[in-house]
Amino acid sequence: MATPSQPSVYTTDHSASVLRTHSWRTAANSAGYLLPHLRSNMKILDVGCGPGSITIDLARLVPQGHVTGVEYVLDPLEGARALAAANGVTNVSFEIGDIHCLPFEDDAFDVVHAHQVLQHISDPVKALQEMRRVTKVGGMVACRESASMTWYPQSDKLNTWYDLTTRMAVSKGGNPHPGSRIHVWAEKAGFARKDITKSAGSWCFSSDEEREYWGGSMAQRSRSSGSATMALEGGFSTREQLDKVAQGWDEFREDKDAWFGLLHGEILCRK
Template sequence: MATESYTPGYTVHASDFMARRTLQSHGMFFHAHLKPGSTVLDCGCGPGSITIGIAEAVFPGRVTGVDYARSQIELARQRAVEHGTANLDYLTATCYALPFDDASFDCIFSHALLEHLAEPSRALAEFYRILKPGGSIGICSPDWGGFIVSPPSPALSDAMQAYMALQTKNGGDVLIGRKFGTYLHEAGFHTMSMQARYECYPSLNLIGEYLARQLARDGQQEHASTWLAWSRSPSGLFAQTWVSAIGRK
């Protein structure tokens, strides 16, 4: 089995960064498939900020959030309590061996997970197994080959390549977005649509510190410092490419 490590880590800073994401900001590509009364799996749910929105969309249906990290499940459960969301269940599990019977869910949603997996095809095979016939799957990941970062400089290009190399070293695939159609087809899904969009960060400090922390933790202080220096630019841009795909079983 290939090895993998979650590049962002599970620090408070990383969890807070992920918790900015909501169904409205990062999951609307799949919203039309979230019907009231549906059963939905959110795999790689993290701190549960998107999962809350899914639960609201399918009420009175039920949503199950799954994450490999117990710390993230604890945060997600706390968030559900704070929001008073009752149609939610959370559990710790690996996406390679999900503890559900065949054909258990009407929909499967997975955001910002597959790019960190050494074996995404194994995860998609599990998704196919537990999805009901006729059910829909929505997946979304960044594709680092389409990012726009400015103002450009050789040092910034090196820092960008350093982060991409770090995620690759950890078992991930920074270009997985463009491969979604192939992966879905090979898993048995009928690909219904693919699309790409840019997320432009309103705060360079937010994304600069996020990337710098991960490189510094890996001992790459020079590249971390480059990201921090860039984040202080008064005229910078960080446009992140998100690729989403919808399939049907």
């Protein structure tokens, strides 16, 4: 088993606004690069599962297998279990687990998956080593991380949001938007270059419903979440600046021409 875990560098919490954002994620819109490689009897580990929306989708795709979701704190797991029960998905379980020190034996899973987790990790190479350790020979590690963002129309308020969140992540020891270099970390973690498949995926929020979801949840985060509290208590921002950021998201949500794009880097690493 692994050595003791590293401290978390996560810059927000699991408040309602954050879980609203995470719950939108599905296997189709967040793990499409992995889906063609799944078999019905696979045993899968979903690291950093949050509210479990991706985890439960993966369980549906391996009906003769099992999916374990792990999160480093208990907060979102009760909701994840309730979501699975409400959807009648029984081949899934949720437990506490730290990516730096996974509570599983070597060679335990066919697939180990993480979505937007490495950017919040103090030591992503060690995390990938742990993911590799618990993957069976012949299995794979799958990771997807944000690489860049763009939006229209240009907004000083959203520029302030991007600068603020980036500075906070760096100050905590995180690695904001590392999608373009996660394959380099994978090599350092022990995967051969020939066994790493690189790809890219994207999100786009432009329809009325998409802007309402994305802009609404991001505005709520700026007004009330662990990230907002950390910004104020850490001296990264003032309440006035956070209010302006929230206004920027409200303006995005209300503008029918507004568009937000997010590019992800993806890796499939064969062991």
